[in-house]
Amino acid sequence: FFWRCFPDGKELYDKVTGKVICHGDRSLLKDGHKSFPSGHTSWSFAGLGFLALYLSGKIKAFNQRGHVAKLCIVFLPLLFASLIGISRVDDYWHHWQDV
Incomplete structure (x- = not known):
């Protein structure tokens, strides 16, 4: 999941909330969620x-x-x-x- 969400290997954080921002391709992320049990x-x-x-x-x-x-x-x-x-x-x- 990490490489789908962060294809360049770097995490981005929101400056206001401090939460991690996923910047991967949406279609790859959706396909990755399909493979979960x-x-x-x-x-x-x-x-x-x-x-x-x-x-x-x-x-x-x-x-x-x-x-x-x-x-x-x-x-x-x-x-x-x-x-x-x-x-x-x-x-x-x-x-x-x-x-």
Whole structure:
């Protein structure tokens, strides 16, 4: 990120606020932000993945009397988490490798 924001390697500071001023090319900066890992996808897989495990334990999806309907209920949160990840790639906010 440093080389995208400061292509010449020198930091510029605002004289009033003292904050760093990024003087890199806007399109390169936007493209650099796209390569960051997706927080939406990470949180959705963490939360909905836990929900899938919780539901599988509560409805006993993997016992001897397991039914397809139970498995559909368990995999539904994982499907929603996958759709969130796909939406992050589809709207060009992230590269597919980072999702």
